[in-house]
Amino acid sequence: MNSFITNNDGIVLKYVVGNDDFSIVGEVSSKIKNVLKQLNIDNKLIRRVSIATYEAEVNVAIHSLGGYIEVTITENEIKIKIRDNGPGIKDTKLAMEKGYSTASNKARELGFGAGMGLPNMKRCSDEFKIESKFGEYTELNMKFIK
Amino acid sequence: MKISKVIELINGEILIGSIDDSINFAFSSDLMSDVLAFVNEDTALLTGLVNNQVIRTAEMLDLRTIIFVRGKVPPQEVVNLAKERGMTLLITNFTMFESSGVLFKNGIEALRISNE
Numbered sequence: 001m002n003s004f005i006t007n008n009d010g011i012v013l014k015y016v017v018g019n020d021d022f023s024i025v026g027e028v029s030s031k032i033k034n035v036l037k038q039l040n041i042d043n044k045l046i047r048r049v050s051i052a053t054y055e056a057e058v059n060v061a062i063h064s065l066g067g068y069i070e071v072t073i074t075e076n077e078i079k080i081k082i083r084d085n086g087p088g089i090k091d092t093k094l095a096m097e098k099g100y101s102t103a104s105n106k107a108r109e110l111g112f113g114a115g116m117g118l119p120n121m122k123r124c125s126d127e128f129k130i131e132s133k134f135g136e137y138t139e140l141n142m143k144f145i146k
Numbered sequence: 147m148k149i150s151k152v153i154e155l156i157n158g159e160i161l162i163g164s165i166d167d168s169i170n171f172a173f174s175s176d177l178m179s180d181v182l183a184f185v186n187e188d189t190a191l192l193t194g195l196v197n198n199q200v201i202r203t204a205e206m207l208d209l210r211t212i213i214f215v216r217g218k219v220p221p222q223e224v225v226n227l228a229k230e231r232g233m234t235l236l237i238t239n240f241t242m243f244e245s246s247g248v249l250f251k252n253g254i255e256a257l258r259i260s261n262e
């Protein structure tokens with residue numbers, strides 16, 4: 001973990017996600033899942049958060065130059081923010097369509113590139129926001145109600 | 147269905163886990179993002195992929211049983227990752243089609259995809 005803060009807003013965890021070593025993709029989501037388990041959060045909710053976080057982590061690793069995942073756990077909700085350092089998405093509406101994918105062959109060999117990740121994150125979360133500036137960054141914000 | 151019965155039906159082998167575990171549902175795919183999108187029960191996963199991402203995908207979904215088909219054998223690193231998570235791993239020389247077919251014929255259920 002790269003930082004762990006507890007304050008009035010709850011617990012804030014922040015993890016760096018790289019884009020160079022595909023074999024460790026999922027480690028961050030795994031760590032987040034373990035923290036949620038220790039906090040005795042409902043298993044169904046943990047599962048939804050885990051699926052969405054993992055899809056997002058994979059996207060950062062295979063489509064971006066790297067970034068970070070920030071988790072905020074409060075009494076009533078879990079918020080996940082994923083931000084990367086680009087290259088950004090030209091058309092986020094198109095990216096959200098089921099089946100749309102620009103995944104590389106290397107990513108496809110790992111079992112990704114169905115164009116299902118972003119729609120699945122939206123399905124799993126209670127609130128989903130995607131924001132991107134082409135050439136700069138992509139930022140996802142997801143909220144899960146406890 | 148007990149894992150021991152599964153092994154018998156697919157002429158398989160157990161790498162790690164328990165033959166006394168059991169499965170009721172199965173999902174077959176080499177696309178992990180489809181697994182993440184469609185699997186919503188305590189389901190066994192049949193796949194021809196043998197990398198870490200298969201284990202990570204199963205971990206996120208709380209899946210406990212993975213059957214590697216077409217004679218694919220996961221590397222030790224992948225087996226270790228699954229072991230730490232208490233999973234059961236099986237291998238078989240059957241194709242995805244035959245493994246799925248024989249399990250389905252013997253009562254393992256399929257998932258229904260909802261199209262919303």
Ligand SMILES: Nc1ncnc2c1ncn2[C@@H]1O[C@H](COP(=O)(O)OP(=O)(O)OP(=O)(O)O)[C@@H](O)[C@H]1O
Nearest residue numbers: 059063095101102103112113114115116117118179
């Ligand atoms: N963080 C990102 N940076 C740049 N482009 C992205 C990012 N996330 C998604 N995209 C773009 O949006 C497309 C759709 O993403 P989505 O996650 O839905 O599918 P995928 O990653 O291609 O395949 P899957 O998630 O099914 O394995 C990607 O192919 C890519 O073009």
Ligand SMILES: [Mg+2]
Nearest residue numbers: 055059117118
């Ligand atoms: Mg994706």
